[in-house]
Every structure is written in structure tokens, then in C-alpha cells.
Amino acid sequence: MITIDDILETNAMITENKLDVRTITMGISLRDCAHPNINQFCQNVYDKITKSAEFLVKTGEDIEAEYGIPIIHKRISVTPIAIAADACKTDSYVPVAEAMDRAAKAVGVNFIGGFSALVEKGFTHGDRVLINSIPQALASTDLVCSSVNLGSTKTGINMDCVREMGEVIKRTAELTRDTQALGCAKLVVFCNAPGDNPFMAGAFHGVSEADKVVSVGVSGPGVVKHALEGLKGADFTEVAETIKKTAFKITRVGQLVAREASKRLGVPFGIIDLSLAPTPAVGDSVARIIEEMGIESCGAPGTTAALALLNDAVKKGGLMASSHVGGLSGAFIPVSEDEGMIAAIKSGSLSIEKLEAMTCVCSVGLDMIAIEGDTSAATISGIIADEAAIGMINNKTTAVRVIPVPGAKVGDMVEYGGLLGYCPIVPVRNQYSSDAFIARGGRIPAPIRSLTN
């Protein structure tokens, strides 16, 4: 039996605290699209995507209307193109990205992910072609997102790829300089990338997934913050309990949406991703939850502990609310997409170094951080290596999505609009060189904790 209070609470979460389902993401396998001729491959990819996802957006909109819960994005993820296109006799996958972009626009989704390569241990020919194609692919498409997994706990870190990705990020920034290096906002470098992540820019359809699946990413930082507002001075047991209960409620809504989408589309349900994903809107910030716990400004001492508690309690609460949990499942700390993070960067309270520490206890990593355009490729590679090492040793996903904005200096502001938000240029304070370290190449061996058999 529903009570009046339940109805009022749910609707207040939606209208006042910005509760939403961030995304319904349909994963589509492209393994059956392989063809040696790139044009035929592109046609196969276009046909498979448009046929599979024909009703995705309409279904999302119907569910949104019927239940009165905003579903912000509808997205598609596909098999990493480096795998799907490996048979193509070509030296560029840019046409594939363009076919993905056309298909995404034809079905009306917000993003399509999977212009990706999994190279944590080594490169195939297709991996190399893909990585070389990334800058042009991101410059000549609007909705395509790209990711590269270059490390894992099981295999170690591919340092050749770490070096290359520093250069790829720089080239992408250069080719998309007219849009303040927007291409880099659609490019993420991973360690331990999950194959069922519905969030961008890192979503791809893992090789062990079914032909098609529907996954849902929930959101709701504003709801958690609101719940904590009633707990001034309460101890951490109470704080954790309140976050768990709130996460449970948020996730149950995600599960409902996923179940309905799966049923209506006739596509199996994949997972719910239990992530607290912020937006740049006021009242939808992870940083503000940390501050609600008693940290004056996000980044001050205590921030990492507060984030650890938040991240853990969200998982514990969400886990029971869903039949299958996966993806990244943790609090996100994307700087430009979080109003409180932006304020903390502006005030000097939050730095890239503190963000690195925070990534040890949450998902995902150094995310949506705009840095000066003249930051060297080797320095970016050094940042990537550090994040990958945190992921590898701690058996968790970590990622880097930095944006070296050409011509921009500390003190400047960049704006990407929509969910991608806006951000002041974040200083990379340590200007000493990583060149000789990055130039070594090779592989950092798998850590001792990979030997579990």
C-alpha cells in the first residue's frame, strides 16, 4: 500500500532533488559485422545499430512519461571497433566512426560508445589502426565516444600505449581546438575497464556480453545530499545508514526502468550501474554531499574519507535493490560536470593531486579535467600511468579523461555545455619532466595480486 508520504517523498526527490535515471544504454555486439571490405563493414555496422536500436529512444520516452521519472540520455555501446573491424583491410577506421555517428543520429540517441581498443597486454593490427584513427574520428563525428583500456590487475600496464595515448590526447585536442578540445571530452583511457558500463565516454559492449543487452545508469547526488541535510552532527554510522537507504530507493527506480525497457524492447536486461553521477546543475553535485558531511570545501583534509564512506554506502544500499549490478558502480567525480567540484577548483580547495587521491576510493578517475594546452604529451602519459597503477594495484577501475585545451591558461574558463559542463583550467602544479620514464616503453608486469590461482 502506498502512503501519501511515500508519494510526496518520491515526487520531491524528482522535482526538488533532481532524481533521474541518467541513461538507458543498449549494448550491441558487432562481432557479426566483420568484413574485409571497410565499406561493407561500415554498412553492416550501420544496419545492425539502426535495426537493433530503432525503438530505444521512443521506449525511453514512454517509460519516462508513464512513471514520471526523467531519463536524461539514451545511448548505445558497441563491441570495441578494434575487434569488430580487425578483419578490414585498411589503415584508418575513421569511416567506421562516421558510420556509427550516422547510425546514432538516425535512431536519435545522445551518444554512441565503443570506438575502443583493449590493449592492456599488447596490440593487434586493428588496435594500432584504431588508436591512430582516434583524433580524426573524434574530430569528424559528434556523438561517437572512444576509450582505450591499457592496463589491468591481471596483466599489468601497457606502457607503450600509455606513451601513445598522451600523444593521441594532444592530437585530438589540436584537431578539435575550435570547440575547446571537445574531442578529448569524448575520449577516456582506462585500467580495468568493465565491459558492461553504460556511462560515457567509456561505454563499450564487452566481448563476453550477449548479442544485445539493456543496462541502466542511475544518478541522484541531490537526493543523497538532501537526506544528509537532516543529519547535522549525527555520527558516521547514521550517515552511512541514511546513504544506504537513499541509494536503495534510487536503485529500485533504476531497476524498474531497466526491467520495463528490457521487456518492451525484447532485449535482455544487463546490469544496473550504481553510480552517483552528478550534473553541472545546482543541487546535483557529489562534492556538495562531501561538504554536507562536514568538509568546508571539497578537497580539504577528510575529503577522501568522506568519499570512501559515500562510495561504499551507495554500493551497499544499491546492491539489494537490483538483481544484477555491474558497470562502474561508484560515485563519479568529473570536475566539469559537478557544480561543487567546479567551485572547489575555483577557490583553490581542490587540486589534481587531491583528485588523484580521491580516485583511490571511488569510481572512476581523473575525469573531465581541463588543463593547459601546452602540457606535454609525456606529462599527460605520466598522469595516465599513475592512475593506471592505482587501478592495477587496487583491483579497481581507474580512468583518465583530461582535456589539454589549446591556448588556454590557468585562470581561463572552458565551457562544453549540457551534461559535459564547464570548468576552470586546472593547474598541473608539478612541472618536472616525466619524459625519460615514459620513453622507456614496454610493459609494467602484472602485480603479485594477479596470481590468484
Place this chain on the structure above:
Amino acid sequence: MKLVVTVVGKDRVGIIAMVSQILAENNVNILSINQNIMDGFFNMILIAEISESKIKLVDLQKTLKERGQEINVDIKAQHEDIFNVMHNI
């Protein structure tokens, strides 16, 4: 299937009459009504059975929303399951 209708806005004559008329016209049966006035603001939560109705839920939502706007009240109609899943295990 049950529908939860929430109506919020400045109080005036005829809000309940209008909402119940739209529901009646579409063969939607009202099961319970909870209504009060707080600081001059009208609040109503109404639970209705829509299974016997021929109108599509989205069309009913649209009608309620539009007619609500004409008299300056916000009318939301939602499938009951969003409340059930959130508050009941």
C-alpha cells in the same frame, strides 16, 4: 493498473470537479482522494484505476496537464509502480 494523480497549485473553485470530470469522461475510476489546503495552496493526491479505460496513459497525462495549465495548477499522473518499488520491498 493504478494511477497516482497529484495536483498542486493556487486554490480556486472547481479543481476537483475538473480533474474528476476528465477521469470520468475516460472511464477512470477514482479509488481514493486526499486533499488539503496549505497556505492557500491546493494539494491533492488521487489514486485511480485505469484498467477499464480506453485512453492511452500518455494521452490522459497530456489532457490533465493541459487542462491543469488552463486553471494554473500542476497535474502529474504517474504509474503507481514508481512508488511501489521505491517504498516497498
